[in-house]
Amino acid sequence: FTQCPLTTDHAVIKNLFSAIRTGMVKDGTAIGNGLATAVTRVKDSKAKSKVVILLTDGVxxxxxxxxxxxxxxxxxxxxxxYTIGVGTIGKALAPVAMYPDGSYQYGYVYVNIDEKSLGEIASMTGGKYFRATDNEKLKNVYKEIDRLEKTIFEEKNFTNKAEHFLPFAVSAALLLLLEFLLKNITFRSTP
Incomplete structure (x- = not known):
């Protein structure tokens, strides 16, 4: 399922992802379904570069x-x-059950990452396969993808002009009229 539609609003993404809980979806890894759903979301984009980042910890x-x-x-x-295999290969600590109070029981589970398929997916689509075993390596992977996906585009500058002359011109004309009236009617001197 799609947890969050495409958006540049990072606050929305953080809020939606903070609500993710173990057990919201069926256990397992559906790489094909996830990738097909992501492609459906971007296929009609008019962007010069359409990219999906497939992040998985399994087979x-x-x-x-x-x-x-x-x-x-x-x-x-x-x-x-761009495919990214994350986590440990072998035994890893993972939530295996949820208690009624919302806390989790953790246990060691066997983890395998299908690096061969991830490499084939990336190669077939013109992307690249990456491996990230910790947060720092994952940050570096994202930086590398960002570097690979630079798009040159024409910058258009718009200038918003606003004329402020009219209020000053009207004020000056009124003051000149007032001066004329005062000089010729009120303070008029007779010879």
Whole structure:
């Protein structure tokens, strides 16, 4: 499912992501479904560069769309896919159950990342596969993707001009009229 539609409003993203809880969706990794959904969101964009960043910590074991089929769809729509395998390969601590009070029971689970498929998806769509084992490496991956996706565009500058002459001109004309009236009617001197 889509937790957040495309937006540049970071506050909305943070709020929606803070509401994510274990158990909101069925357990498993549906790489193909996730990629197909993402492609559907960007396929009609008029942007020069259409990109999906696929971030996963596992192997496709759920869903109705095969990951390579989703990659073919992305390629057909001109969507470049950057894939990122995150986390530990082997045993990793993960939430395995939720208590009634909302806290979690953690246990070690076996984790595997299908790096071969992730590399194929990236290669097929003109993207690149990255591996990130910690937050710092993930930040560097995002910086690299940002560097690879620079788009040159024509900058258009607009100048908003506002004329402020009229109020001053009217005020000056009224003062001249007042001076004329005072001089010729009120303070008129007779010879």
């Amino acid at each position: 496709n074991n759920q869903g109705s769309v095969a990951p390579l089929t989703a990659a073919e769809i992305a390629k057909a729509f001109g969507v470049r896919v």
